[in-house]
Amino acid sequence: MRKVFVTGIGATSIGEHWDKSLRDLMIEAASRAIEDAGIQKNMIEAVFIGNMSSSILQGQEHLGSLFTTWFGIPGCAAFRSEAACASGGVAFHSAYLAVASGLYDCVIALGVEKMSDVTSRDLSSALIMADDQEYTAFVGATFVGLNALVYRTYMNKFNVKQEDIAFFSVHDHYYAINNPISQFKFEVSLEQVLTSPLIADPIRLLECAPTGDGAAALVLCSERKLKSIERREGIVEVLASSVATDILSLQDRDDITTLNATKVSMKSALRQAKIERKDIDVIELHDAFTILGVIHLEDMGFAKKGMGWRLVKEGEIALGGNIPTNLMGGLKAQGHPVGATGIYQIYDVILQLRNEAGRNQVDNAEIGLSQNVGGVGGTVTINIFKGVR
């Protein structure tokens, strides 16, 4: 396996882009990424697109050819990956393998989702397709509802109060203010979170990642290609890329307060990167709901089961804490265009490693980790990066 480097990043802002189509978002993100990398688009040999629901939301399949056509690179290899909300992370993994294998020297990993084209009810029908259509969607469960089942079990099992878990949302909003591409640039108080409308008890509106449109893209290169490109600084090496699955539906799992795929993926990623957990300087984790943020911290090994909320409440995940996490606003406030999220998270980690995170910059951030989750942990991808120059 060869070394793989990320040499360019680009993203659209996240929000309701009424004037932009699915393809417009892809083109905008990819254009920014190749400009940032200092390459010409004809250098791209393959494109890996992460997207969850364009068939339902836009009636559009075949995103690979759609993208190469509208980006003006016909002939280029192109693929689409789908793993629910982990589609972006899985697309990145495929792009990484493509370069590491030696087959390609320069590829793009791109994530895109356009959620504002349909009503919230139809969106709800589309999102629950992340779980089993016959035995989960069939009973009227929503995606929020499944996470609510986890939330209630967690509070009951570990005797934790909702106010302690819900604080994750306050954290995310605080940091999103300084992020130029975030969907929400305002703070929320814990009281506002806890009194916002119930969506699926006990989950309240301000504990849920919003719906939005967006695309993000990364340029990945081999070491050989690196020598021939313009960009000379801000190069980041991929130290690890891992993907793991778990039993799809909660009712089939023995313990629903742990996402086993996170544990499996984390173990593999640390082994690949040859680092220890304490070496990680900055984290982007998949907090689609407040409870998930807390559970991920535990499953990645930063806290004991039932204690993850303490890291949030005691400032350990804040800027200046021991494990700075979601410092660009997380899924809750930066936004969560589902199939694009895995790529946005890597974009955020790389900003930190390039020392370009502005007011949310972690001092001397050298190693960063992104964790992207599909369904209620049916798929988890973890990637680890290191700034090299």
Add this chain to the structure above:
Amino acid sequence: MWEGVFTTSVSRVWRERIKKYRLIGGYCVKCGKRFYPVRSFCPKCGSNKIKEIILPRKGRVISYTIIRTPPAEFKMYAPYIVAIVELEDGTRILAQLTDIPINEVKIGMQVEAVFRRYREQGEEGIIEYGIKFRPVL
């Protein structure tokens, strides 16, 4: 009334009917895992030594939520309760609770299976039925 591309299929509903109507679960002889519905391989250990069992029709609520913003095809029923029910033999099943006000559900509540309507495939489609649970009478 809602007609979506992925639900308006008669055969899709027909082929699941026995497992759904009669609660046919599986028991893994190798690792002891119990699951619903029955399938060829154990989702936990991968074994093919699976015994098909007709599940008990009583159990208790181990977690629940109240769906207030439903998918399009459940719009007319909201708010409603979705729960994980652990049946008497330990098998867990995801289902709606019925015949109970939404503010009266509790973890540990004893419930029993009843045959009820779940969703409809629009004007020209069929009605999909399945098992819901109600408080034990």
